[in-house]
Amino acid sequence: MIYVTGDIHGGCTMNNIVEWEEGKNLTHDDYLVIAGDFGIPWEFSITEDDLIYWIxxxxxxxxxxxxxxxxxxxxxDQPIEEWHGGTRAATFQVLPYSALDERRSV
Structure with a gap:
């Protein structure tokens, strides 16, 4: 299943995803697309590190x-790597299943 959201703005509305009831039942076969204004990292804070780890x-x-x-x-300035026939930012190393499209090709 594919779920789409947007305007997360870092930690401002991240609780909507953390508390997302359907998210408790998702698997590796599911996708969450944040369509604009993900906003992480922004301040490079411990709170953002925690959010990245959670994601x-x-x-x-x-x-x-x-x-x-x-x-x-x-x-x-982040490295780019091939991913599923396109490219992605290879940034969150502990997160093998996260990708950024930043006008590249996911």
């Missing part, structure tokens, strides 16, 4: 497409 520990695949509230200067 990485989910069984589903998290994908996001950049919006206008992203740390572009940081993302452009």
């Amino acid at each position: 990485e520990s989910r069984p589903w695949t998290t994908l996001f497409v950049d919006g206008n509230h992203e740390r572009f200067s940081w993302w452009k």
Whole structure:
């Protein structure tokens, strides 16, 4: 199943995903697409590290497409790797199932 959300803005509304009831039943076969304004990392804080770890520990695949509230200067310096016939930012190393599209090709 594919689920789509957006405007997470880092920790501002991340609790909506953390408390997402359906998320408790998702598996590695499911996808959560954050369509713009993921906003992590933004402040490079311990709280953001915790959110990244939480996302990485989910069984589903998290994908996001950049919006206008992203740390572009940081993302452009991240390594790119091939992934499912496209490319992704190879940033969250403990998170093998997360990907960023930032106008590349997922």
